[in-house]
Amino acid sequence: GEDVEQSLFLSVREGDSSVINCTYTDSSSTYLYWYKQEPGAGLQLLTYIFSNMDMKQDQRLTVLLNKKDKHLSLRIADTQTGDSAIYFCAEFTGGGNKLTFGTGTQLKVEL
Amino acid sequence: DAMVIQNPRYQVTQFGKPVTLSCSQTLNHNVMYWYQQKSSQAPKLLFHYYDKDFNNEADTPDNFQSRRPNTSFCFLDIRSPGLGDAAMYLCATSREGISYEQYFGPGTRLTVT
Numbered sequence: 001g002e003d004v005e006q007s008l009f010l011s012v013r014e015g016d017s018s019v020i021n022c023t024y025t026d027s028s029s030t031y032l033y034w035y036k037q038e039p040g041a042g043l044q045l046l047t048y049i050f051s052n053m054d055m056k057q058d059q060r061l062t063v064l065l066n067k068k069d070k071h072l073s074l075r076i077a078d079t080q081t082g083d084s085a086i087y088f089c090a091e092f093t094g095g096g097n098k099l100t101f102g103t104g105t106q107l108k109v110e111l
Numbered sequence: 112d113a114m115v116i117q118n119p120r121y122q123v124t125q126f127g128k129p130v131t132l133s134c135s136q137t138l139n140h141n142v143m144y145w146y147q148q149k150s151s152q153a154p155k156l157l158f159h160y161y162d163k164d165f166n167n168e169a170d171t172p173d174n175f176q177s178r179r180p181n182t183s184f185c186f187l188d189i190r191s192p193g194l195g196d197a198a199m200y201l202c203a204t205s206r207e208g209i210s211y212e213q214y215f216g217p218g219t220r221l222t223v224t
Contacts, residue, residue, distance in 0.1 A: 030211075031211055031212070033212055035215075040199075040218075040220070041217055041218065042115075042117075042201055042215035042216050042217045042218045043154070043201065043203075043213075043215040044215070045212050045213070045214060045215075048212050086151075088153060088154075092211045096166070097142050097159060097161055097166075097205065097207060097211070098156060098159070099156075099211075099213060101153040101154055102153065103152075103153055104151070104152070104153055106151075
């Protein structure tokens with residue numbers, strides 16, 4: 001089955017690092033993605049990782065993939081108030097051109 | 112800049128009155144998607160077009176229809192909106208064969224009165 005789960009909320013202080021976690025159940029996932037959604041807006045693609053990679057870094061973002069545990073994480077370094085949003089992970093399994101989205105994590109950045 | 116455009120951004124319709132939402136893209140992507148997103152939930156896929164081939168999700172109500180007259184445009188028609196259809200509707204595109212990431216438009220917020 002395809003279930004992608006995330007914790008609902010995360011609160012951090014400005015300047016700290018944020019780590020948003022995601023677990024999935026479909027071991028055939030080929031690509032995994034992180035999207036950001038600000039209030040009233042569409043989803044913005046932040047980054048993605050191919051399943052044969054363990055880590056990908058892109059400026060303040062670091063994605064870690066543990067295929068054995070089916071665990072994906074997004075680390076945001078030096079978190080800013082503009083990072084406050086809902087973050088969705090998503091997986092692509094190669095069938096039907098579709099993504100399966102996680103439940104979303106609301107990140108709140110406090111001063 | 113290449114992008115996904117949705118019009119209108121906000122749409123108010125009456126209960127039972129047909130409404131059409133539109134999406135256009137300048138990315139020249141061959142796959143286009145329509146999602147429904149209710150408050151604090153993940154987007155729910157309604158259907159997608161792979162080129163001209165229409166792919167409906169099994170649990171998408173018959174009340175929802177779609178048209179894709181050409182590569183750039185895709186429409187979502189709600190034949191008889193109910194109060195439960197009030198939501199954000201998101202259009203997305205992707206290009207098959209690369210990394211399959213989807214690019215989203217800003218969404219249309221639909222209110223049903």
